[in-house]
Amino acid sequence: MDKTYRRIALAGLALGALATAAVAQQQQQTGSITDPGLAKPADAATAARVTAAPLVLPPASKVGMVEGLIKIRSFDQDITAYRAYPQGKLKNAPVIVFLPMIVGACSALHQDFALRLAREGYYVIMPNMNERKHGMNACTDPFWTIVRDNIAFPNEAQYYLDINAAFDHAAKEGASATKRGMVGYDGGARVTMKMLTRDPKILAGVAYSGPVAATPLGIVPGTAEAKPTPIELLNGVNGVQGGMRGKLLAIFGDKEGQILPEQIAEFQAAQAKVDPKSKTTIYPGRHGFITDFDTDSSKKAWAEGLAWLRAHGVK
Secondary structure, X not given: OXXXXXXXXXXXXXXXXXXXXXHHHHHHHHOOOOOOOOOOOOOHHHHHHHXXXXXXXXXXXXXXXXXXXXXXXXXXXXXXXXXXXXXXXXXXXXXXXXXXXXXXXXXXXXXXXXXXXXXXXXXXEEEOOOHHHHOOHHHHOOHHHHHHHHHHOOOHHHHHHHHHHHHHHHHHHOOOOOOEEEEEEOHHHHHXXXXXXXXXXXXXXXXXXOOOOOXXXXXXXXXXXXXXXXXXXXXXXXXXXXXXOOOEEEEEEEEOOOOOXXXXXXXXXXXXXXXXXXXXXXXXXXOOHHHHOOOHHHHHHHHHHHHHHHHOOOO
């Protein structure tokens, strides 16, 4: 029963649906977050579990850790971030910007993931990149509206500036300005892949269960995640320079669901051609299996991710 909660929480992308592309585009332009026409799960209990993204395992210990919500300065305003690092080990600590699925920094599930990373010896910061429209979005706004605004019609240039602001804040606090890595899962993994094509100062990234193609978001034909996709970035579609420069470890489950096996195979083929020093690994598991933490696959994937970061200088 408990693992079902976690799995349903991580299926938010697959369940998200849009009323119409035209309405979504209009509301993206106006900044409106009122959308009673957005499709929701027929089952109210499912909707509640997806929105809450509850913790089901005992959370990581906070003993010996500095952690909590803070404010950081981005390019245009202050935004909220969750930050954690081992007490007494701030100076020159390696930095990880962690990006979760769509709901943001006030979700207990995502704070727990960040804290687990920090307990490995990292300064971890999770910027709430949706705050301009949705405030503390995981707690306040309709989940399906957030899916529309930040997956189908995101302001990705803003995302990249917020990520850079998170790295800069870490350095101002005394963590390393050069030992920079990223970890993401689900939608955050997709952004991690894209960021690795843009910023040469990021040494490495680990992307768990990241959509690599134009993954459909719901029941409206033609509605999918924003382009360019990671596959397109690798292939150089529309003149976009491909390649993650040997920095990316992409990890998938063999039963991802909305990330189809043929999409992963296409991604691997492009990776082998354009960016062979990057790597893809597939473990037994469903979408977002990494957040189980206590299964054989999640333990192995976690260890592989840490080893990748350290091998690339984020240590």
